[in-house]
Amino acid sequence: MTDCIFCKIAAGEIPSNKVYEDDRVIAFEDLNPQMPVHTLVIPKNHYSHIADGIPDDEMGYLFNAAVKVAEIKGLSESGFRLTVNTGADAQQTVHHIHIHVCGGAPMNSGSPKR
Numbered sequence: 001m002t003d004c005i006f007c008k009i010a011a012g013e014i015p016s017n018k019v020y021e022d023d024r025v026i027a028f029e030d031l032n033p034q035m036p037v038h039t040l041v042i043p044k045n046h047y048s049h050i051a052d053g054i055p056d057d058e059m060g061y062l063f064n065a066a067v068k069v070a071e072i073k074g075l076s077e078s079g080f081r082l083t084v085n086t087g088a089d090a091q092q093t094v095h096h097i098h099i100h101v102c103g104g105a106p107m108n109s110g111s112p113k114r
């Protein structure tokens with residue numbers, strides 16, 4: 001996708017603070033962190049959102065990568081929250097699927113954006 005900001009980050013065309021990268025996914029720090037740890041994990045392939053026909057192996061790989069990122073960020077013991085905002089009501093603002101990996105402090109139990 002030529003006009004997708006996260007595709008550009010995945011391609012290295014826009015700089016990011018990289019946390020993890022392999023041939024299928026990249027994780028980088030959120031530009032506007034809402035928690036002490038707030039990292040985004042994306043597939044290098046473009047899918048607009050979680051209901052965009054993502055193959056099972058891609059979906060599984062992405063979520064396992066999010067768990068790996070939580071471990072890298074030191075959240076395994078304390079816990080963390082994975083959030084995937086999808087569509088307008090969820091206030092998805094970047095239309096390339098991304099998992100928010102958040103933690104580092106206690107969170108509210110309601111239904112927050114992230």
Ligand code: 5GP
Pocket residue numbers: 005016017028029030031032033040084085091092093094095
């Ligand atoms: P959404 O609201 O779509 O679930 O989350 C999009 C997230 O991407 C937001 O938390 C926002 O701060 C982050 N974001 C938007 N543009 C950029 C960017 O250019 N670089 C980084 N690192 N994060 C971004």
Ligand code: ZN
Pocket residue numbers: 001004005006007008045046047095096
């Ligand atoms: Zn994209």
